[in-house]
Amino acid sequence: MSDPSVVPQGEPEATPAAPEVTPQDSQPAVADPQAGTGDQQHDPTVHDALQDAGIVRDPNEPQVIDTQNTRLDDGVNRCPRCGSTEIQLRPSTGMLVCLFCRHEWSEAQVESAISGDGNLSDLTGTIIASGATNIDPAVSGLITMKCSGCGSEVVVNTSKTMAMRCHWCRHVLTINEQVPNGAVPDAVLPFQITHEQAVQRIRDFAGKRMTFAHRRFVKEFTPENVVGVYLPYMVIDSNASADVWGKGEVLIRSYTRGSDENKQTYYDADVYQVQRHVDFTVDDLTIESSAERAHMNVLVNTNNIINTILPFDTKNAVQWNASYLIGFTSEKRDQDVSGVQPVLEDQLLSIARSRVEPSVTGYNRGVRWEHERLEVHGTRWVSMYLPVWLYSYYHEENGRGMVHYIAVNGRTGETMGSVPVSRGRLLAAALTAGTVIEGIVIAFLAVTA
Numbered sequence: 001m002s003d004p005s006v007v008p009q010g011e012p013e014a015t016p017a018a019p020e021v022t023p024q025d026s027q028p029a030v031a032d033p034q035a036g037t038g039d040q041q042h043d044p045t046v047h048d049a050l051q052d053a054g055i056v057r058d059p060n061e062p063q064v065i066d067t068q069n070t071r072l073d074d075g076v077n078r079c080p081r082c083g084s085t086e087i088q089l090r091p092s093t094g095m096l097v098c099l100f101c102r103h104e105w106s107e108a109q110v111e112s113a114i115s116g117d118g119n120l121s122d123l124t125g126t127i128i129a130s131g132a133t134n135i136d137p138a139v140s141g142l143i144t145m146k147c148s149g150c151g152s153e154v155v156v157n158t159s160k161t162m163a164m165r166c167h168w169c170r171h172v173l174t175i176n177e178q179v180p181n182g183a184v185p186d187a188v189l190p191f192q193i194t195h196e197q198a199v200q201r202i203r204d205f206a207g208k209r210m211t212f213a214h215r216r217f218v219k220e221f222t223p224e225n226v227v228g229v230y231l232p233y234m235v236i237d238s239n240a241s242a243d244v245w246g247k248g249e250v251l252i253r254s255y256t257r258g259s260d261e262n263k264q265t266y267y268d269a270d271v272y273q274v275q276r277h278v279d280f281t282v283d284d285l286t287i288e289s290s291a292e293r294a295h296m297n298v299l300v301n302t303n304n305i306i307n308t309i310l311p312f313d314t315k316n317a318v319q320w321n322a323s324y325l326i327g328f329t330s331e332k333r334d335q336d337v338s339g340v341q342p343v344l345e346d347q348l349l350s351i352a353r354s355r356v357e358p359s360v361t362g363y364n365r366g367v368r369w370e371h372e373r374l375e376v377h378g379t380r381w382v383s384m385y386l387p388v389w390l391y392s393y394y395h396e397e398n399g400r401g402m403v404h405y406i407a408v409n410g411r412t413g414e415t416m417g418s419v420p421v422s423r424g425r426l427l428a429a430a431l432t433a434g435t436v437i438e439g440i441v442i443a444f445l446a447v448t449a
């Protein structure tokens with residue numbers, strides 16, 4: 001971008017502007033790392049013929065990878081050592097633990113099963129893991145299971161919980177089958193930060209902000225109320241190309257004219273038409289797949305906050321096992337691939353712009369991009385539950401309600417949040433600062449007078 005500091009006041013354009021030259025970017029100083037690469041257009045007729053012959057897969061037809069955990073069925077999920085159903089996550093190890101015999105184990109990581117050992121730059125078409133396939137609105141969130149302990153029927157509301165205790169025999173029943181209602185993802189990234197550690201992070205975070213915090217918030221602050229929530233995300237691999245066009249400016253010389261009061265500095269610059277092509281891949285881009293998180297007004301804050309505690313080490317996600325959710329809450333995915341696609345394309349374009357930036361540093365007055373084009377060659381979609389500790393606080397002021405959150409990344413401990421501010425306390429602080437500034441100005445006037 002053009003650096004405003006080199007442009008004199010009232011002199012926004014370089015004078016005299018050199019004619020806009022060079023149809024193709026003719027940048028003198030910097031070698032273009034992308035020059036001559038990447039333009040590998042397929043011959044459409046050859047491609048169609050191959051496709052008709054069944055040799056090339058229709059790229060519009062998504063390919064589905066089955067991620068169903070075949071070891072597990074709906075219902076009783078037993079400890080592999082003693083058969084007990086009292087299983088839950090032990091965050092300090094990130095493993096499942098049997099509360100009866102203390103045996104610890106973990107589901108397999110999904111990364112290799114989904115990505116294989118292929119290179120991302122070879123990724124074509126749309127590949128969707130089975131847990132990320134389209135949600136069928138006709139499928140109810142209520143799932144009835146037959147308890148294999150005692151034979152009773154147990155109903156689980158999957159929009160609220162993924163496990164239920166049979167009230168007759170006390171066995172814990174879990175949902176592991178991938179029902180197309182968005183409730184069962186391909187993978188889960190287990191909590192690794194413990195409740196105790198999360199409470200401490202939230203206490204530290206809020207502690208630094210208590211000076212201006214609303215009095216009621218300070219009084220009611222109980223970080224022990226923090227809850228662990230698995231939030232639904234799409235984790236996406238992409239293979240893409242982008243072209244960007246714009247104008248870059250190189251400073252030729254600067255000089256001054258006039259004298260004394262009327263002295264003015266002029267800058268001469270050459271303006272070039274700049275074009276860049278970049279082929280790039282993106283591994284594990286993480287985008288929320290709950291519309292509520294993305295759009296709901298009151299929670300706009302939350303959405304932003306959750307994004308600031310990214311990234312997660314999604315490579316360590318494991319195959320779905322509902323026992324990872326015992327003791328935690330979760331939110332169901334309600335967005336399909338098509339709903340998340342526009343957000344993905346937006347993010348890919350901004351990644352493309354940042355990738356070409358190092359190759360245009362020779363334009364010392366900056367480059368202004370005017371057109372851009374994105375071509376997505378291939379994407380791979382995995383639905384995933386990511387762990388977040390949340391401390392929420394409902395605050396009402398002048399009849400307007402607002403939910404404030406402090407969120408802790410359940411893997412890295414990264415913490416961000418919003419704390420309701422007392423206008424009175426802020427005003428008091430501003431007035432004090434204002435008084436000081438006023439005092440200085442008065443003193444200054446007194447000296448110059």
Ligand SMILES: [Zn+2]
Nearest residue numbers: 079082098101
């Ligand atoms: Zn056991």
Ligand SMILES: [Zn+2]
Nearest residue numbers: 147150166169
């Ligand atoms: Zn039972």
